Amino acid sequence: xxxxxxxxxxxxxxxxxxxxxxxxxxxxxxxxxxxxxxxxxxxxxxxxxxxxxxxxxxxxxxxxxxxxxxxxxxxxxxxxxxxxxxxxxxxxxxxxxxxxxxxxxxxxxxxxxxxxxxxxxxxxxxxxxxxxxxxxxxxxxxxxxxxxxxxxxxxxxxxxxxxxxxxxxxxxxxxxxxxxxxxxxxxxxxxxxxxxxxxxxxxxxxxxxxxxxxxxxxxxxxxxxxxxxxxxxxxxxxxxxxxxxxxxxxxxxxxxxxxxxxxxxxxxxxxxxxxxxxxxxxxxxxxxxxxxxxxxxxxxxxxxxxxxxxxxxxxxxxxxxxxxxxxxxxxxxxxxxxxxxxxxxxxxxxxxxxxxxxxxxxxxxxxxxxxxxxxxxxxxxxxxxxxxxxxxxxxxxxxxxxxxxxxxxxx
Amino acid sequence: xxxxxxxxxxxxxxxxxxxxxxxxxxxxxxxxxxxxxxxxxxxxxxxxxxxxxxxxxxxxxxxxxxxxxxxxxxxxxxxxxxxxxxxxxxxxxxxxxxxxxxx
Numbered sequence: 457x458x459x460x461x462x463x464x465x466x467x468x469x470x471x472x473x474x475x476x477x478x479x480x481x482x483x484x485x486x487x488x489x490x491x492x493x494x495x496x497x498x499x500x501x502x503x504x505x506x507x508x509x510x511x512x513x514x515x516x517x518x519x520x521x522x523x524x525x526x527x528x529x530x531x532x533x534x535x536x537x538x539x540x541x542x543x544x545x546x547x548x549x550x551x552x553x554x555x556x557x558x559x560x561x562x563x564x565x566x567x568x569x570x571x572x573x574x575x576x577x578x579x580x581x582x583x584x585x586x587x588x589x590x591x592x593x594x595x596x597x598x599x600x601x602x603x604x605x606x607x608x609x610x611x612x613x614x615x616x617x618x619x620x621x622x623x624x625x626x627x628x629x630x631x632x633x634x635x636x637x638x639x640x641x642x643x644x645x646x647x648x649x650x651x652x653x654x655x656x657x658x659x660x661x662x663x664x665x666x667x668x669x670x671x672x673x674x675x676x677x678x679x680x681x682x683x684x685x686x687x688x689x690x691x692x693x694x695x696x697x698x699x700x701x702x703x704x705x706x707x708x709x710x711x712x713x714x715x716x717x718x719x720x721x722x723x724x725x726x727x728x729x730x731x732x733x734x735x736x737x738x739x740x741x742x743x744x745x746x747x748x749x750x751x752x753x754x755x756x757x758x759x760x761x762x763x764x765x766x767x768x769x770x771x772x773x774x775x776x777x778x779x780x781x782x783x784x785x786x787x788x789x790x791x792x793x794x795x796x797x798x799x800x801x802x803x804x805x806x807x808x809x810x811x812x813x814x815x816x817x818x819x820x821x822x823x824x825x826x827x828x829x830x831x832x833x834x835x836x837x838x839x840x841x842x843x844x845x846x847x848x849x850x851x852x853x854x855x856x857x858x859x860x861x862x863x864x865x866x867x
Numbered sequence: 868x869x870x871x872x873x874x875x876x877x878x879x880x881x882x883x884x885x886x887x888x889x890x891x892x893x894x895x896x897x898x899x900x901x902x903x904x905x906x907x908x909x910x911x912x913x914x915x916x917x918x919x920x921x922x923x924x925x926x927x928x929x930x931x932x933x934x935x936x937x938x939x940x941x942x943x944x945x946x947x948x949x950x951x952x953x954x955x956x957x958x959x960x961x962x963x964x965x966x967x968x969x970x
Contacts, residue, residue, distance in 0.1 A: 472948060619905070749935070752948065776933070822870070826921035829932030833923045 459484030462546060462556040464536050464699070466490030466749055467499065468726030470562035471517045472755030473762075474528045486528045487554065489546075493533035494584060495520060500748050502587040503608055504778050507615035512591060514584050541702035541721055547729035558723050558762045561700055561711055562755065563702055565693035565729035565746055570603070575667025578687050581608055596620035601660065601674050601684035605632040607777045608690035614656045614779040624655040624682050626662065626674065636852065638790055638807050641822050648780055657682075693746055695730045708732050710744040715768045717758045725762055727754035737772065737842060738792055738817070747775035772836045781824050785864050787819030787836035797851045803827035808835065808851075814844040815867055869957075869969040874907070878962050885929060885940070887920030895957065897918050897966055898940045902925060907961045907968045913945065913952035927946060958970050 459835045459854065461477060463470045466488050474488045496517040504513055535549040539559070567580035579590050590612070593600060598621040602609045605627030612846040613623045632649075633642040649656060660676040665687055674682040695710040705714040706720045711734035717725045717733065728751040732744040753771040760767050776783045793809025804823015811817050819835035821828030834857035838845055845863070849855040874888040879901040892915055893914040894910030896919045903938040910932040912919055929940045936950030943954040958969040 475948065657962075674929035756948075826917065829921050830923050833932070835931065857948075 457555040459562070460487065460555060461485070461558045462487045462489065462554060463560040463562055464489050464546070464865060465494045465560075465562035465564055465696075465728070465730070466492070466530065466532065467562060467564050467728065468496075468517065468736070469755040469758070470560065471496035472752050473560050473562060473727060474523075475518060475526055476756045476759035477762065478526045478528070480759055482759075482763055484557070486526075486662070488523070488528050488530045489534050489554070490530070490532045491535060492583060495523070495532070496585065497529065497581070498748075502584070503581060503611040503615060506587055507591060507594070507612065508618045512588060520664035538701060539699060539724070541703055544723065545855040550728075556733075557725075560758050560762060561719070561724065561726040561730060562728045562751075562758075563696035563699060563711075563726075563730040565695050565826050567689070568692045568694050570662075570665065570689055570691070573665045573667075573689065577672035577674070578665070578670065578689065579683070580689050581612065581731055582693075590686060590688060594619040594621045598622065598685045599624070599674070599683065601626065601682045601687045602690065603665075603687065604690040604692070605629070605656075605658075605694060606635070606690055607633070609688065610649065610779055611777060612688055612690065613649060614652065617652050617654060618780075622632075622655075623653075624657065624684070625649070626657045626660070626676070626682070628659065628661055628773065632656075633680070636790060637784070637786065638796070638809075638820050639808065641784065641820050642820055645779065645782070645784070648782060652780055656769040671750045675841040679740050694727065695732075695744060697730065698728070708742060710773055713741075716761045716766060717754060717769065718761065725750070725758045735773070735789075736768065736770065738789065738837065741792075743773070743789070745775075747773065749774045770840065772839045774832075774836055782821070783826060783828070784822045784823075785828055786818065786820045787832050788816075788839045790818040790820055792817035795847075797847050799831070799851055801827055801831070801853055806831055806835070808845075810847065813843055814847070816845055816850075834858060834861055837861055869880075871960070871967045872970050874966045874968045877964050877966050880905070880966070883924050883926070884969055885920050885922065885924050887918055888968070890968075893969060893970070894918060896929065896940070897959070897968065898924060898929065902950070905961055905966050907957040907959045908938070908940050908954040912936055912950065913954060914950045919954075920928070 482696045498515040520636045537549045538547040603626040664675040664676045666673045672687045697707045700711040711726040711730045729746045732741040774787045794812040795810045797808045804827035806821035808820040816838045821832045845860040883901045885898045888934040896905040898908040912935045917933040923930045937946035938954045
């Protein structure tokens with residue numbers, strides 16, 4: 457009898473895994489179950505190009521034709537109620553069941569919510585519908601308040617300005633991007649937002665947010681009041697672990713998996729935003745990443761390991777953000793670093809983060825367009841090789857990083 | 868038959884690297900391989916139209932600077948997700964220290 461592999465979650469990780477199973481030659485049945493009714497689509501554009509474009513068009517990861525051609529049964533708009541691990545089947549909302557031989561949980565993450573803050577004028581960004589609601593509130597003469605100076609908030613601030621809306625961004629901490637982005641780079645982003653006409657408010661906690669029919673009001677503890685057509689709340693995301701938890705799988709800041717993405721049940725894997733995993737390059741430090749690249753990499757890895765490849769993940773964390781004409785790219789986790797070396801480029805700059813013993817552990821770059829992309833990619837390879845590159849060479853833009861890559865193998 | 872257009876000097880591209888060449892509203896990417904041969908492809912990634920000249924060349928692969936889509940720049944072949952559409956390639960010749968592309 458042919459095997460049946462089921463993937464719960466049709467975002468980047470789930471959809472990638474489904475296609476990768478076929479690319480790896482799996483000839484059993486593949487079912488991809490999604491909570492949303494849409495075909496799998498890319499989320500990164502929702503806060504960027506998709507928010508700015510004249511006409512909104514979702515970018516699908518896999519069209520219906522591609523799914524059919526690949527023999528992937530896509531079931532959208534379906535809620536999984538539970539996992540019967542002993543019976544190896546999913547219990548669906550509505551009472552039906554779906555048997556599996558191997559299961560991949562790619563359930564993603566959901567925006568963290570401010571308790572009690574809901575309403576017509578409040579939006580949290582995760583889905584196409586969220587993006588469309590927000591788009592409707594942007595334009596000249598409109599004002600949006602953004603709670604949270606993280607990537608979602610900042611990308612939306614830039615997009616809203618591009619559409620002519622007034623923006624006030626409120627960050628509880630003293631600076632932007634305090635999680636994972638070096639202060640110098642955050643300062644450059646802050647300067648760009650100020651130049652772009654975004655009003656920034658720091659360190660003034662929120663006292664109340666009220667949503668009425670036509671407008672919303674944010675009141676801060678200092679007494680400051682911000683009236684807005686829409687309030688966007690971007691204060692991070694929490695992994696969707698309810699299904700795993702109810703099934704008795706171990707959860708540690710996400711569904712806990714090993715370096716092969718296997719959960720505490722050998723037939724169940726997890727990938728993407730929903731899982732935490734040990735990163736070998738940092739001595740097995742357990743992390744959870746909310747990034748497009750990680751979703752891709754882990755979707756691929758999960759597929760191979762569902763086919764018993766037993767492969768250990770070796771990717772270096774990487775993500776990007778687009779704001780105005782600037783792109784930020786970070787490879788590795790900057791908080792692993794003890795020392796930094798800066799490299800100035802014609803249209804950007806890169807901060808290399810090294811451990812106390814001289815290993816390159818991360819690189820953070822910001823520049824116009826893709827000015828830093830090539831060097832960040834090379835840095836990513838050096839990080840993956842646990843190289844100890846020459847610090848003077850790192851700081852010298854005249855030295856090609858590719859040269860260090862060949863030296864890195866000797867380190 | 869296309870028209871041969873001078874794209875750049877042969878020294879303008881470093882070995883195992885790529886530069887951008889704009890011509891008549893079109894974007895091309897000109898490559899110099901590690902064994903010192905020249906190649907040309909369309910300059911924008913088939914995934915999200917990002918300029919490939921900002922990407923990294925490793926051996927015979929160009930990697931898009933945005934989402935790491937990979938192509939063999941000698942054949943144009945897309946090497947897997949997120950890219951699934953091949954890059955168009957163009958004939959190249961080097962004469963008198965200049966690189967010409969047949970557009």
